[in-house]
Amino acid sequence: MNGSYDVLVVGGGPGGAVAARTAAEAGLSVLLVEKRPAIGVPVRCAEGIGKDHLLEFIEPDPKFISAEIDTAVFVGPDGENFTLKSRSAGELIGYTLNRKVFDRELIWKAAEAGAEIQTHARAAEPILEGDRICGAVIEQHGKRFTIRAKVVIAADGVESKFAKWAGIDTTIPLSEIETCAQYVVNDIDIDEKANRFSFSFEDAPGGYIWVFPKGNRCANIGVGILGTKSGEGCRARDYLDRFIEKNYPNGKITELIVGGISVCRPLAETAADGLLITGDAARLSDPLTGCGIYNAMFSGKLAAETAVSAVKNGDTSKKALMAYDKAWRESGMGKALVRNYAVKEAFLHLNDDKLNSIIHSMQNRKIEEISVRNLVIAILNENPQLAKEMPALLELMR
């Protein structure tokens, strides 16, 4: 590790990897530090990504794709369901990734572009000059390195410290965290091309249960529930165990992960003097679906592009870096975050009876491209009463 770089990227997830690659490709000197000993593990993800979303960043390759998905099945509390087959897969379904390999592939592309990658390297504290972020102290193998950078890109995930160090309020209220538990379950009978989403306030309060096939009779099966709903005997893992016991009693469980997903609004500001904040660290995971891989890559790329202009213009002030904040908010991703936050809030006002009638109403519907927006429009069209109760939601979908 050298003493100074144009850009220091903190975090080797999809957001950090794409940011490092983009900045390095533009000719900047880039150091990416990842606190874990290896990239991509442990996996804390259901690994689903839309086809179009993946294609925007990387050519699909069998080495990091576990399964190709063309169907979404939405199951209601009473067990009735509706199925959507996707001709143009849209944003909701496409692939189940193998993130152990995928994350490494993204990092490899960053290294290939010229970024220096250091693992087992934790950003322990920021270097500050007044309020300005000028780098970070990196701890690696018991040693401390002072790394100065013109711009720091904080891609340090949902537990991000960097934004807080810059004085930005990153608190997520318990009511806006989904606590999740997921098993990798083997030897089960499933439709290998269909993602299943089960909704029930009794079985997954304030969240949903997912079954994402990984090929060879194996799937990621998980549940997310609202942080406020969790308690003794009703933790995410308890709900998951009950679901597995009922639906896949003979499945062989080979992995357990637990993790949190923010379902709040994005940070009020995602730039400060010398600092850009991306992906989960900026609270950019989708508040409705919990998906954040694409948003991390998208914001990582935008952050790096902004850093490149700022470094080339010799102005890395907050004022200059806020161009990034503006750009992502005005993008399709930014608009989808606003829409999906409103849909999530509306969803939390439903109950199991309403969920059942929504699922029943959708049983004969066909949707060309499976996106949240198209789905919500179809649901509101089929349920005029719901549309009347939620006029603002209808307006947002236009």
Ligand SMILES: Cc1cc2nc3c(=O)[nH]c(=O)nc-3n(C[C@H](O)[C@H](O)[C@H](O)COP(=O)(O)OP(=O)(O)OC[C@H]3O[C@@H](n4cnc5c(N)ncnc54)[C@H](O)[C@@H]3O)c2cc1C
């Ligand atoms: C149970 C679960 C299921 C999910 N399923 C899906 C899904 O199916 N599809 C989807 O799109 N998204 C899903 N997500 C969300 C998705 O995993 C994240 O949105 C995505 O990984 C965000 O990428 P990121 O680069 O912002 O952060 P991360 O992938 O979290 O990467 C951040 C990295 O920063 C490192 N780091 C943290 N602090 C430091 C430090 N101080 N110094 C150095 N390194 C540091 C961490 O070790 C980590 O590797 C799921 C999340 C959970 C918890």
